[in-house]
Every structure is written in structure tokens, then in C-alpha cells.
Amino acid sequence: MALVNFSQKVKSELVRVKPSHKECKKAELYGLIQTAGVLNISTKGPSLEIKTENAALARKVVSLYKELSQGKTMLVVEKETKLKKRNLYRIRSEVGQIDSVFSQTVVENILDKNVPKLQEECCRRSYLRGLFLGSGSLQNPEKTYHLEIRIADKVFAERLQEYLNEIAPPLKFGLVERRNEYLLYLKDGESIAVFLTMTQAHRSLLEMENIRIIKEMKNNVNRLVNCEDANIDKTVTASLKQLRAIETLDAQGILSKMPKSFQEVAKIRKQNFDASYLKIGQLLGISKSAVSYRLKKIEKEAEKISQLSRTDKTDSE
Ligand SMILES: [Zn+2]
Numbered sequence: 001m002a003l004v005n006f007s008q009k010v011k012s013e014l015v016r017v018k019p020s021h022k023e024c025k026k027a028e029l030y031g032l033i034q035t036a037g038v039l040n041i042s043t044k045g046p047s048l049e050i051k052t053e054n055a056a057l058a059r060k061v062v063s064l065y066k067e068l069s070q071g072k073t074m075l076v077v078e079k080e081t082k083l084k085k086r087n088l089y090r091i092r093s094e095v096g097q098i099d100s101v102f103s104q105t106v107v108e109n110i111l112d113k114n115v116p117k118l119q120e121e122c123c124r125r126s127y128l129r130g131l132f133l134g135s136g137s138l139q140n141p142e143k144t145y146h147l148e149i150r151i152a153d154k155v156f157a158e159r160l161q162e163y164l165n166e167i168a169p170p171l172k173f174g175l176v177e178r179r180n181e182y183l184l185y186l187k188d189g190e191s192i193a194v195f196l197t198m199t200q201a202h203r204s205l206l207e208m209e210n211i212r213i214i215k216e217m218k219n220n221v222n223r224l225v226n227c228e229d230a231n232i233d234k235t236v237t238a239s240l241k242q243l244r245a246i247e248t249l250d251a252q253g254i255l256s257k258m259p260k261s262f263q264e265v266a267k268i269r270k271q272n273f274d275a276s277y278l279k280i281g282q283l284l285g286i287s288k289s290a291v292s293y294r295l296k297k298i299e300k301e302a303e304k305i306s307q308l309s310r311t312d313k314t315d316s317e
Pocket of ligand 1: 021023024120121122123124126
């Protein structure tokens, strides 16, 4: 069996959603026509064609037409040429037939980019579903969150963006042009989850939520690990600096002239390369801040010496 991507999963679920409300059916068909419909002019007069590679979607379009109109619909199945040997389904219907379904002129009002007037929530959701079935896609949420609906016409894309953001307030569709097409897109997991809920892709939603949870957990674990690594790095870097300072002071015979408490901290540091201040403190029976103070002092002393020797060199040059 061919690899089923997430888009196909969502679509095969949405195809099976069968609204019972007549206005919902109209709204869904409207969305489908606006995203997948093409006007054909032939000697027999104008007709509207919806093309799809999805057999279930083709069946759905045919049954929507049947339920909504009296006229005849023609379903043509073609083998796609070239590399992909998939079937291409073309559902053709007379323009007059569609006009009667929507009580308006398809060419002027639907194909020429008017958004529908939908009063009820159920119909708005059905319209969204139709749009997505017609030209939508959704990337695998394991990779990234990206849902888009492709629109051919710029004016319509802008109008649709405004309309969708108005009728489906939690969604904030962005709009971008890509290769002479206009993409209405959602880019965050939250919005995509809302979209799947609204269009009734409940199984896909569950699957996406599971992926989201796992992703989030992984991110948290990574953050923790990175955080620990960063802390270890810091300790090691600080420790190296202290060891160098101790060596410098030792080599100059200065360390042995420092107070006993400093010598003790230096000794423990040398023996416990990666020990925290707290650990060193525990070994010596002193506080963390006392350890910190003494090691800082040692570093400062060592810095003085290296500055001195630098000045010496400059002088002798
Ligand atoms: Zn409805």
C-alpha cells in the first residue's frame, strides 16, 4: 500500500463527514467548487468541472450534486498519463444546474470570487471542510505545523482570508504568494487543532494531539539535558581557571604564604576537579559562599601576577 501522508488521512476522514443539513451540503459544495472547480466552455455550452485524484471525494461530489439538484452530473475517470498512474476523476455538471442549487450565477458569483453568506455555525464549518477538500494540505505534524489552502486568484484569496478570520475567530489565517498561487495558511499547532475540530476530523485531531504531546515531552527533555550540559560546562570552565590560578600562585611560592583556609580550598579543588562549591564546602565544613570567596581571591591574586609578568615583558621589550 502506498504511504499515506497526514493530508490524505485528514481528507479521507473529512470525505466521510456527511452533513444532514441541506444548507451545510451547499456550503461544502460551494467551498469545493471555489477551490477545485474549473469552468469549461464547449460547443454544448459552459460546464463546471471538479477534478480530483481522490475516488472517495469524487463520489462525495457526485452525491452532493445528486442531493441538491435535479440535473445530470457526469463523472469521467481518466488514467493519468506520465509517471503517476493514478486515476483522475472529473465531475462535470452544467452551469445552469449549479446556478439553481445556489440561486445565483456560478460564473459571476462563485468562480468570480465571492465568499458565501453563511449564517449558521454548522454551515461555516462545512464550507471550511469543502475548501480544504478542494485544495488544502496539511504537513505531517511530526515535522512541522503547517496547514494551507491554495487559491488561484489574489483578490479572492484576500477576501477569503478576511472572511475566514471573521467567521472562525480562533483561526488566524495568514496569506502568502507562492509561484502565482496564494496560500492561506495556519502555522501553529493550536490553530490547526481548532481547524480539525471545526471540520470534524476528530481522529486526525487525536493523532495530532498525541504527536504534539510526545513532541513537547521530547522538547522538555532536551531542554533539561541541554541545561545540565550547560551547567557542567560552566563548572568545568570555572574549575580550569581556578586550577591555573592555583598553579600560578604555587609556582611563585605565593600560595604557601596565603592564609591556611585558602590553601585548604586550593588543595581540595586540585583533588576534586569537577566538585561544586557546595561539595567543596561540605568537605571543609564551610559554606558555599566561603568557598566561592576564597577561590575568587585565589584567581584575583593569580591575575595580579600574570598582569605583572605581562608588564615586565612589555618593559623589557
Ligand atoms: Zn448548516
